Amino acid sequence: MSVFNVALIGCGGFVRHTHLANLNRHARFQIHAAVDVNPDAAQRVAEAGGAAYWTDDADRAISDPAVDVVFIATPHHNHADLTIRAARAGKHIYCEKPMGLTEAECQAAAAAVRESGVKYVLGYNRALAPFSLQARDLLASLDEPMLICYRFADWNPYGTSWMIDEKLSGGRVIGEGCHALDLLCRFVGQDPVRLYAEGGNLAAPSPTGAPDSAAITLGFPNGSAAVLYLSSVGNNACPKEEIQITCNNHTVVIYGFERMAVYAPDGEKSFSLPAVDKGHWALLDEAASVFAGEAEPSVGVAEGCAAPGSRSLPSRRFERTGCTPSRLRATRGDLHCVS
Numbered sequence: 001m002s003v004f005n006v007a008l009i010g011c012g013g014f015v016r017h018t019h020l021a022n023l024n025r026h027a028r029f030q031i032h033a034a035v036d037v038n039p040d041a042a043q044r045v046a047e048a049g050g051a052a053y054w055t056d057d058a059d060r061a062i063s064d065p066a067v068d069v070v071f072i073a074t075p076h077h078n079h080a081d082l083t084i085r086a087a088r089a090g091k092h093i094y095c096e097k098p099m100g101l102t103e104a105e106c107q108a109a110a111a112a113v114r115e116s117g118v119k120y121v122l123g124y125n126r127a128l129a130p131f132s133l134q135a136r137d138l139l140a141s142l143d144e145p146m147l148i149c150y151r152f153a154d155w156n157p158y159g160t161s162w163m164i165d166e167k168l169s170g171g172r173v174i175g176e177g178c179h180a181l182d183l184l185c186r187f188v189g190q191d192p193v194r195l196y197a198e199g200g201n202l203a204a205p206s207p208t209g210a211p212d213s214a215a216i217t218l219g220f221p222n223g224s225a226a227v228l229y230l231s232s233v234g235n236n237a238c239p240k241e242e243i244q245i246t247c248n249n250h251t252v253v254i255y256g257f258e259r260m261a262v263y264a265p266d267g268e269k270s271f272s273l274p275a276v277d278k279g280h281w282a283l284l285d286e287a288a289s290v291f292a293g294e295a296e297p298s299v300g301v302a303e304g305c306a307a308p309g310s311r312s313l314p315s316r317r318f319e320r321t322g323c324t325p326s327r328l329r330a331t332r333g334d335l336h337c338v339s
């Protein structure tokens, strides 16, 4: 069994809270290098992960012959560039979402991955959450158009975080809503062809005008429709995510990726997990098989870039319908775009 030496680039909150523990307990990954522009953050993760070294120099780790996999968990404006550098160095890549901030960035990263022949996995973990998979199986068997409402809401004004800076993150609708947009397309099994959005900057003022809250309606070729209700001004006592799907006399409700209810003509069934499972472990586990050449990625460059048929980059979806993120203005109530 291959064990992959990992260079973790970006040792912030998400790595410390999620990836670090998962990498440490996965038999096929060994953290070899921890990289962060903040050396204290790199040192903390290196010590907790048993890494050989920490550094603030990404190129040192990317060019290290002992490194097999580059794991990118920095702010979003670095994702495509780090992907290209890692691919050219012949390293496999696990990249947190989104793949890049523009279609051009995504295409460049995808080209570097394809040309180098390395394997690439993009962190749309919700695709492999147990209840996502269960719901998708059911919907595929029903084989009818569906209506979906996805509430993705918390109290998350981000203060001075990079997430409110559109240049660093794409803004919250792009930078975080991409998870939900990807999953909506997976449920329907198609890319949207129409989009309508209302919303704006309802939480903290954004330095670049990125909207933080929006109601986005998507129309699909098969007649399905979905609403993504993404809000940064909700309350954290309520589970952040709830998905309601109606299709052919069935109603499916996924509560916080912890419980699911299916209401069907033959009765009601409830399912629950011991803890919230958004698919982080499943995607990491799949990545090990992908890097070993044993499996194709569920979320790879095809899903991450803006090539025809891709489903992951929301800005592409906005562009496709003539509604680019830059047109989604940040004044309260002023996010308004009709395809």
Ligand SMILES: NC(=O)c1ccc[n+]([C@@H]2O[C@H](COP(=O)([O-])OP(=O)(O)OC[C@H]3O[C@@H](n4cnc5c(N)ncnc54)[C@H](O)[C@@H]3O)[C@@H](O)[C@H]2O)c1
Pocket: 009, 010, 011, 012, 013, 014, 015, 035, 036, 037, 038, 041, 058, 072, 073, 074, 075, 076, 078, 096, 097, 098, 123, 124, 125, 175
């Ligand atoms: N899949 C999920 O469920 C999920 C959840 C949260 C965050 N994320 C993703 O994880 C990534 C990191 O988010 P976070 O919440 O940990 O942010 P964070 O701000 O806590 O961490 C980012 C880290 O990257 C470092 N950094 C910045 N530029 C760098 C560079 N050029 N080279 C090396 N290090 C650099 C920062 O110093 C910081 O320590 C983002 O892509 C985010 O979208 C994914």
